Amino acid sequence: MSEHHHPNYVKIWAILVGLLVVSVLGPMLGIQIVTLITAFGIAVVKAYLVAKNFMHLNIEKRYIVYMLTTCLVFMFLFFAGTAPDVMEAEGSNWEKPSFELYDEAASHTVGHGTAHH
C-alpha cells in the first residue's frame, strides 16, 4: 500500500471545509430546493470524499465497496418497504388521526423552549 501515491490530504480537508461553509450558508437563502441540495447533496459529496480519500476505499479491494454498498441498499429497501405505512398519514382504507392531532399540538408548543430565553 505504501507504494501508491498519496492524495494531498490537506487539500481535501480544505475542500471539505469549503463545502461545510456552503452547506451552512446555503439554507440561509431560505429557498427550500437550495437547502435540500446544499444540505444533503453536499453531505453526500463530503461523505464520498472522506470515504474515497481518507478511508482509501479507492484502492481497497472491490468487494469491500460492494459489501458496504449492499448495507446501504438494504437500508433503502427498508425505507421503501416501511415508508408507505409509517411516513404517510393516510393510505388505502386507513388513516392516522393521531398524526394530525400531534402536529397540531406540537406546533403549539414551539414557543415553550424559547420562552425561557
Added chain:
Amino acid sequence: MAETVPSHPPAPEEGHPHHEEMSFWSKYIFPLDHKMIGMQYLFTGIAMAMVGGFFAYTFRMQLAFPGIEVPGWGLVSPADYNALVTNHGAIMIFWVAMPVLIAAFGNFLIPLMIGCDDMVFPRINRLSYQIFFLSVLVLIASFLVEGGAFGGAWTAYPPLSAKAEYSLTPLGSSLWLLAVALEFVAFLLGGINFITTAMNSRAPGMKMYDIPIVVWMIVLASIMFMLSVGPLVAGAVMLFFDQQLGTGFFDPARGGDPVLWQHLFWFFGHPEVYVVLLPAMGIVAEIITVFARKKLFAYKTVLYTAFGTGILSFTVWAHHQFVAGIDPRMAHIFTITTLLISVPIAEMCFVYIATLYGGSIRLTTPMLWALAFIAEFLIGGVTGIFLGASGADIYFHDSYFVLAHFHYTFFPIAIIGFYAGITYWFPKMFGRMLDDRLGKIHFWGTIIPFNGIFLPLFILGLAGQHRRIYNYEHFPELATPELQALRVLATVSLLVMLGFQLVFLVNFVRSLRRGEKAPQNPWKANTLEWQAPSPPPHGNFATLPTVYRGPYEYSVPGRAEDYWPQNAPE
C-alpha cells in the same frame, strides 16, 4: 492482529514455554481455544433448551387441562402464561438455535474445517461468549424482578411492550429487551470473527469451492445476521427509551407509530429464520454426503441458492404484517417476493434429495436425523406457502396454523439439526463414540411424538383458533370438545417427547465417560476436521494441512477407498 501476549491463557510468567497444564480456570472458564468456547456455547444452549422445554411443558399442560396445578410450576395465571410463551419463543430462537447452530458448531467447526489452528480473534471470541452469558443472566433476572417476566410475545410489539401501565411488567420488559440486545452484541462480535476467519485463514490450497457447505452456511448466516440486525438494534434503543425514559418513539399520541417497530423487528425477524436455517442445512449437507458416500449434487447450485435465499429474505419481511395494519397495496409486493423465495429453498431441498440418488446409504443415527430434517422441513416449507399468500393469510394470521408451520421449520432447524450435528461430530468433539442403539431409540422417540404435537395444531388453526390464548373456554363456539381432544393429544405427545430426551442425556453423559474411544475418522469423511486427532488438541493439527480438492469427493471411480480426504496429496 499482532498479539504480544501468548494466545492461550497466561501462564503466570510471560515467555515461559507453554504446554504446561493450564489451570481449570483458564482452560474451561476463560478459554481462548475456539473448541472450548464452542463447548461453552453448546452447554449453555443445551441448558437453555431445557428451560425452554420446561416452559413448553408448563403452558401445554395449561392448554390441555386448563386450571390444573402443573407439577413443577403450580397454577398458571394469565400473566404466567404470557410470560411463558414469550420467553419460550425468545429462548428457543435467541438462546438455543443461535448459540447452538451458529456459535457452537461455528466455533468448533470453522477453524477445523478450513484447516487452521484457531479463530483469528480468540479474545474477541471469548468476549462474545461472556456477553452472551451475561445476556442469559439478565434474562433469568427478568423472571425474578418485581412485576414478573415480560409477557408481550417475542415480537414485543409496542405499545404493549413500551408502557408499564399496559404490560404490567415495568422491569421485566426492560430486562428482557436488554438481554436480547446483549445477545445481539455477542453474535455481532462472534459473527465478525467467523466471517474474517473463514475469509482469511483458510488452509493453503483451499479455494472458494473447496470450502465445506456448512462453513459457507454459517458464514452466510453471520453476514445475514449482521446486515439485518442493525435496524432492530436501533429499534431496541428506541423501545428501551420509551420504556425507561418515557419518550414517544412508538406512541401515536406523540407522533410515533407502533407499526414502525413491526417493520424494524421483521426486517430482522425474517432473515433471522434463514440465519438459523442455513447452518442446519449445512450440517445436513455434510451428513448426507458422508453417509450416502456421494458427492454433493451440484455444489455450486447449493451455494447460489443459499445466496439467492439470503438476498431475497431481505425483501419479504412484511408478510408477517399482512393484516397488521400495513397498506393493503404493499401486501401484493410482499406476496410475490415471499412466493419467489420458495424457489431457491425448494431447489436446495431438491439438490439434497438428488444427492441420495445412486448413493450407498447407511442409516446411522446422524443420517437418520439428517433425513428426518429434510422430510419434516418440507412440511414446514409447504405450509409456509399458505401464509405467504396474502389472501389466505387473512384467515391464518396468528392462528395455530402459523404456530404449527413455524414449529415445523424451527424444530427441524434447532432440534433435529442440533441432534444431527451432535451425533455426527460427537466423536470429534469428545473423542468417544455415542451409543448407536440408544441414539436410534431417542431418534424415533423424538420424531414420532414431534408430529403428534404439531399435526393436530394445524387442525386447530384451520378451525380458527388463535395462539397465545391461555384458556379457550371463553369461546364457546370455537372450543369444542373435539378440538380440546386434539390439544390434549398435542400435550401428551409433548410429554412423551420430553421423556425421550432423557435417553439422549443418558447416552450423552454415559458416552462422555465410558463410550468407546473414537478413531480419528470414524465415518471415513473427507473434510479436514476428521484429519485431526479426536478430540483435537489445542492448535488442532500436528501439522497444518494443505488442501488439494473439494470436500465431497466420495466414491471417486478408480480409487480403492471410497473417500478421499481433502488434504491427501494423492
Added chain:
Amino acid sequence: MSSRPIATTRSATEIPTGKLAVWWLLGSEIVIFGGLLASYIMYRLAHDAWHAQAAATNTWIGAFNTLVLLTSSLTAVLAHQAAEEGNGPKAAKLLWATIGGAATFLIVKAFEWTMEIRHGYTITADTFWSFYYTAAGLHAAHVLAGAVVMVFVARSAARNQELHRVELAGIYWHFVDIVWIFLFPLLYIAK
C-alpha cells in the same frame, strides 16, 4: 506452535485480517445508524411540526463540531501516513491531536446539550428531541469509543509498535466522521 494462532497470520483475501474485521464492523454500524436515521427521516417527513422544533437547534455549534470532526479526520489520515512511513512517534502525536478533536467535540456537545436541556428541550419534550438526543448520543458514544481506542493505539505507536493499528483506528474514525456529516444536515440544517 507460536504464541499466537497461525490463523491470524494468514490472509487468503490479501486484506489484512484486522482491516477486514474493521470493514465488517463498519458494515454492521451502517445498518444500525441506517435503521435509526431511516426511522427519523420517515417521521420527519410525516410531521410538519418538526420544522418548528428543529429551528431551536443551534446550527453554529453543529457547524463548529463538524469542522472539529473534519479536522480530526485529517490528523487521523496524516497519522496513518506517518505510520506507513514507519514514523511511530509522529503518528502518535497526530493521533493525540485526533483524540483532542474527539474531546473538543464531546465538550462542545455537553455544553450544547446542557443549554438545550435548560431551555426545556429534554429528550421527552417532543419526539423530535427524542431522535435528536438518541441519534447524536449514539454517535457521541462512538466518538468516545474511538477516542479510547486511539489512546491505546497512540501509546503503542509512540514506541513504534503495532503501527498497522493506526490505519484501523483511522478507518473507524473516518466512519464516525461520515455519520456526523449526515447527522449535521438532518438534525441542524433542515429547518
Added chain:
Amino acid sequence: MIERLVASASSYAPDIDGLILLIAVLVGFWFLLTEAVFFWLILRFRARDGQRAEYITGEEKSQKRWITIPHLLVLVCDIFIVVGAVRVWYEVKQHLPEAQQTVRVIGQQWAWSFVHPGPDGRLDTADDIKTVDELHLQKDVTYHFELTSRDVLHSLSIPVFRLRQDAIPGRVIRGWFRPTKTGVHDFQCAEICGIGHGIMAARVIIETPDEHAAWMAEHAPTTSLAAAAVR
C-alpha cells in the same frame, strides 16, 4: 375443507376457502411427490455389500435438468398461487364495495366496544347504539367497519367471516364484510394485548332483518330515554 371445522358466514369466506384449497392442492401435490421420491431413494439406495455409490457431480446439464425442471414447475405453481392470493386480497382488503351500514369497532384492554349506527343508519348521531362485547349485524347487508384501538394493539378476528385485521392506536382502518347466515359466533382478539388477552372475547350476532329491527328498537338510546322519561 374448513367449513367442516368452522361455519362460513360471509360473502367472501368461500373465496378464501377456495384459495386455501387451491394452495393445498398445488403444494400438496409437490409435497407428496417430493416425499415419495425421497423415501423411494432411501429404500432403493440402501448400502449393499460390495456395491459402491456412483460418482455424480450434478454439474453437467443433463444432470442438472433433474433440478431445474421441477424448479421451473414450482415457479409456475407459484404464479397460480400469487394470482389467486392477490385476487382474494384485493377483494377482501383493498377494494371496499359500497356500504349499506357502517359500524365502529374499538379495542381496548380487554374488551371490544361497538358503535352501531342505530335506526337512522348513520354513525355519530344521537341514536347510535353502543355495546360492549356484542356486535349485532343484519344478514345480507354490506357493512363497513372502522377499526381502532384505545391503548395497545388488538386484532379483530371473526373466524366464520375468515377475517382478521389488527387494530392500531392512533390509526383508523376500514374494511368490510357481508354476513350471509344468521347465527351467534365467536369474535376474538388475535394480537397479544396483555394479561387479559385470553378473555377478550366478544360475540357477533347475525340476525334476520326483523330480529335486527326489533333489537334496534329495543336498544336505540332515544327510545330508551323516551321510555325512561315516560316512566
